[in-house]
Amino acid sequence: TLKVSLKTPKKTNLFDHHMAVLDILTSSPDLKQKGDLELLFTSLFHHAGKVKPQGSQTPLKDLQKTAAHLAKLWLKKYKASMLGIKEDNILKLIENYPFPNTSQDSEKVLRHFIYRIGQDLIFKLIDLKIADSKAQNCPKQIKESLALRKKIQTEIDKKPPFSLRDLQLNGQDLIKMGYKEGQLLGKIIQSLMKRVLDEPKENKAKLLKKYVQEHYPIKLKQNLISKKA
Incomplete structure (x- = not known):
């Protein structure tokens, strides 16, 4: 019942x-x-x-x-x-x-x-x-x-970016920058999505590359991988 x-x-x-x-x-x-x-x-x-x-x-x-x-x-x-x-x-x-x-x-x-x-x-x-x-x-x-x-x-x-497809910097671009596929790559992409949702004007490849390089430097990534190994 x-x-x-x-x-x-x-x-x-x-x-x-x-x-x-x-x-x-x-x-x-x-x-x-x-x-x-x-x-x-x-x-x-x-x-x-x-x-x-x-x-x-x-x-x-x-x-x-x-x-x-x-x-x-x-x-x-x-x-x-x-x-x-x-x-x-x-x-x-x-x-x-x-x-x-x-x-x-x-x-x-x-x-x-x-x-x-x-x-x-x-x-x-x-x-x-x-x-x-x-x-x-x-x-x-x-x-x-x-x-x-x-x-x-x-x-x-207003047509701001509303999906990952709208990002002017995608996973392939990040791989070309030296980042490997995996958890960190996904974290970076989500971080970029949050950034352009906060500020749609930031959705430019040059600006997003600069943001990634400042917040996720390659050396730091390599050190993290070495520590885990």
């Missing part, structure tokens, strides 16, 4: 809430991704971690990881991939929901948020929050989500 722990202004249960979210996702004119299949599947599981066995005394520590785990089992069992949806996208959306309102945050914070979620999923995630807020009758959250969506679109339109 299962019981549901979900409190909303409407005092609805989890099933009714999910059905309300589904209805909004297929009909609301406020959404960018209305009717998107991956988003609809995500909505079925976005609060699934709040379902727990009758009599359970310990609350689930990580609701969204639990929800993602349940979703993964279901998607595989019923071969949802045959519908043309990407399981990883659904799991990523579930694992990153809910998220704090960032509509008042800086452009730098927004860029990091977009990078973490991905341009292909960010608006789906926001649509889920809008639908969730509508189902719970929370006009303030809806307004905040719409404002966030507008700010994110503005930032995307």
Whole structure:
């Protein structure tokens, strides 16, 4: 037997809430991704971690990881991939929901948020929050989500680097500079990505090479390898 722990202004249960979210996702004119299949599947599981066995005394520590785990089992069992949806996208959306309102945050914070979620999923995630807020009758959250969506679109339109493919200095360039493939190379690339997310103007090969040479000098790398050996 299962019981549901979900409190909303409407005092609805989890099933009714999910059905309300589904209805909004297929009909609301406020959404960018209305009717998107991956988003609809995500909505079925976005609060699934709040379902727990009758009599359970310990609350689930990580609701969204639990929800993602349940979703993964279901998607595989019923071969949802045959519908043309990407399981990883659904799991990523579930694992990153809910998220704090960032509509008042800086452009730098927004860029990091977009990078973490991905341009292909960010608006789906926001649509889920809008639908969730509508189902719970929370006009303030809806307004905040719409404002966030507008700010994110503005930032995307500026075309800053949002993926490793956008880096003007890549792994092959680093290898030519003398760095070997491995953990350090990956660390350098992630460091470069963080730098250009902080300051998009720094995404120039010359500037990034200088940054790498200053922060990851070849001699230091060789010494570290010698010590490990």
